[in-house]
Amino acid sequence: MEFIDKISAGLTNAGRTVSQSAKNFSDTNKLRNEISTEKRNIQQKYAEIGQLYYEKFNNDPGCDFFPEVDAILTSMRHIEALEAEIQEVQNRRPELVTVPEGRMGDPSIRPSAMVCMQCGQSYDDTSMTFCSNCGQKLTAQYPTAAAATLAPSQTAADVTSTPTVTPAPAPESHAVPDTPAEPPKAEPAKRVCLNCGCVAADDSVFCAQCGTKLV
Secondary structure (H helix, E strand, O other), X not given: OHHHHHHHHHHHHHHHHHHHHHHHHHHHHHHHHHHHHHHHHHHHHHHHHHHHHXXXXXXXXXXXXXXXHHHHHHHHHHHHHHHHHHHHHHOOOOOOOOOOOOOOOOOOOOOOEEEOOOOOOEEOOOOOOEOOOOOOEOEEEOOOHHHHHHOOOOOHHHHHOOOOOOOOXXXXXXXXXXXXXXXXXXXXXXXXXXXXXXXXXXXXXXOOOOOOEOO
């Protein structure tokens, strides 16, 4: 009976030790969190004191911490310049070249690209009518005015004439054993505009021909 009492007392003491250790750990963490909170409060007050000092002495070159104050002024001016540059970039639009007067309708002057004035997307395919990114109607972009002025006129003969080609001699025939034909490979499904039936690129959001949103 005495042996059992000793075991029971030992287990009780061990449980009390574990419980006390857990409580000590919890209390320590709580105190450390309070210390961290007070340190953050101190840092915030330091920042407020520094801001008050800056606002009071930013125009006084003779103040004790003028180099630091001047560094803040320099950074603020730099930030203003960068924000103005960002605004300029956001307001930027593609520069379109006007076709010289009297050359409108000239078949020798063709668009070099199609440009979306809404999102700035540019397309080399001049047959496109609408932006596949935002659905806005595209604007034709022409070559430089100098290139358009010097462009030679295109005649019907330039289009219809066909150069004479001398046929190459037929290659010698060699007997080739018959091989079984491979079955045709299935082509991947293409995206088609439900409004006009035009085939669209995989990454298009709007149809490039009619501007309808793709599904």
